[in-house]
Amino acid sequence: MTRTRGEHVLLWGGILLAVGGSLFPFLWLVSTSLKSPIYVEAIPPTWWPDGSLVFYRNVLFEHRLFDYMINSAIVAGSTTGLALLVATPAAYALARLRLPGTAWILRGLLCVAMFPQIVIAGPVWRMLERLGGLNTHWGLVLPYVALTLPLAVWILATFFNDLPRELEEAASIDGCTTGQTLMYVMLPLAVPGLFTAAILTFIYAWNEFFFALLILTDPAKHTLPVGIALFQGEFTMPWGEIAAASVLATLPLIVVVLLFQRGIIGGLSAGAIKG
Amino acid sequence: MASLRLEHISKMFGRTTVLDDISLHAADGEFVVLLGPSGCGKSTLLRIIAGLEQQTSGTVRIGEEIVDALPPRERDIAMVFQQYALYPHLTVRENLAFGLKMRKEPPAVIEARLAEVAKLLEIEDLLDRKPKELSGGQRQRVAMGRAIVRKPKLFLFDEPLSNLDARLRASMRVELKKLHRRLQATIVYVTHDQVEAMTLGDTIVILDQGRIQQIGAPEQIYQEPSNPFVASFIGSPPMNLIEGQIRCVEEGFEFRAGNFVLGLPLRSGEASRLDGKPAILGIRPEDIALSAPPTPSVERPATIDLIENLGADCLVYLIVDGQRLIARASSVPPQQAGETCTVFMSFSKFHVFIDGRRIA
């Protein structure tokens, strides 16, 4: 089937609109971060930055961006690790055990994932207060894990479900216990699913603002989103610093996603099961 | 190696009975083929032996040990799956070694066994490839190797050749036969292909609808099928089966189906009981001759409906006294389709079934 000229225009127009629309705010941010302070609020706006690194120097040396980044890495990293550690066996059980009601458990998980966070904020805060988790990183990791688990379980269960049962049966005949089957056969084949779940969990924990603001009040413990938001003074809005910090905050995420993306593609081709 | 004994195995999935009171025995080193149409419960029975499925009732013994409570990994069996089920993320070498590693064999033993099996199956050149880089026949060999390398008590094969093309299937069949002779292994082999069953099996177990129809050596099953199902299932083209009635006459018995009447070689002791009974008469296509055979036979005029030349022999579609019969002839008959001829049927080759059971 060949496309007409009009269809081509429509297709490419759509692609450009989608990419441009989602990239524009970010590009504007990048541009702002690279301007000298006098150009930031200039009217008419200048599109092309003059390449000044003042804002970057400011956020790195006058604000505590570096600390925030480390805090975020700790929180997002632990959240991802912990969530996968719990989600993997849960997903395997849900995908494979012939128990009644597994479909309903999975649906229930999806419903829970859609709960508005504001609803659980109060109870979570109170629980953490009792547990002594306020103002600690683990106190933030705990609700993050709880909130990301449903999606992680869902993604992994879908992956496990798609793997042929015969492989597990072959493994059990070859001498594996259920745990060994999961470890040596199923997990290596579910690598793309693990990476997908890991990326989504990591992005969530890296970007989350609301609980981070609620639970961590000590500036030394702030994560990136909260730290950056608090650049804002009582009367000033340091746009340039916020832009530079946001760009820096996004870079690790891009690196992580690119790394994991290669894993996903590698995993997909390694998992050729058919035939 | 070990023997296998199944005692009164039944299996229900929900309310459907998939296997009904299956008892059979495979001696040490015996090649037993489970043969039956698709859906008759062959795979389920194999999976029960393996421990992948739990029977509803009955007992499985491997080497006289009752294994009902043991998980698959403790039964010391090996299984070759229809889809091969090779581990896609492991190389051929790792696939072969996997079971040995799981059983904590020392590396030197693993190396030695691997080399031995790779040589036996001629897969030495493939050891570093992943399954997706193998052809269907090569995967089949690797799957077989993974079973052999473990030296299990019992081999289970679930239609291992059904995914291969016809030519490869024929050559693998021959190799399997040789392999069995070399390994002296106890094998339970599931197939729906009668040629595989006839050529491979020491014993054939015919299953239909979850029940054993007949157990016997290939020749026995071919020559003395115990019921009409087995008679029609084994043989290609299938045995001619004619539904009719038994009649007592002065000279003994005769079989009647409309105008088709044949004297039967039955002993006369049961005369009164058989008279008037509905019966099925079976005659194999190769037992209908177009020229007089040396053995005593009956002759009938027939009309030739169609001739199929298969090269080595030919199939002649006949109408004899209103009944359609297929004959297998070693050479093409001189007559054309539509012409008449004489057919000869040997008494001794008749199969007679009454109430679903063979009586002669």
Ligand SMILES: Nc1ncnc2c1ncn2[C@@H]1O[C@H](COP(=O)(O)OP(=O)(O)O)[C@@H](O)[C@H]1O
């Ligand atoms: N897990 C199961 N649940 C319900 N029915 C099943 C299950 N496994 C097999 N069956 C049924 O049992 C019958 C026999 O299946 P199977 O043993 O696979 O037959 P075969 O291997 O001879 O083709 C089929 O009718 C099939 O639908």
Ligand SMILES: [Mg+2]
């Ligand atoms: Mg089957």
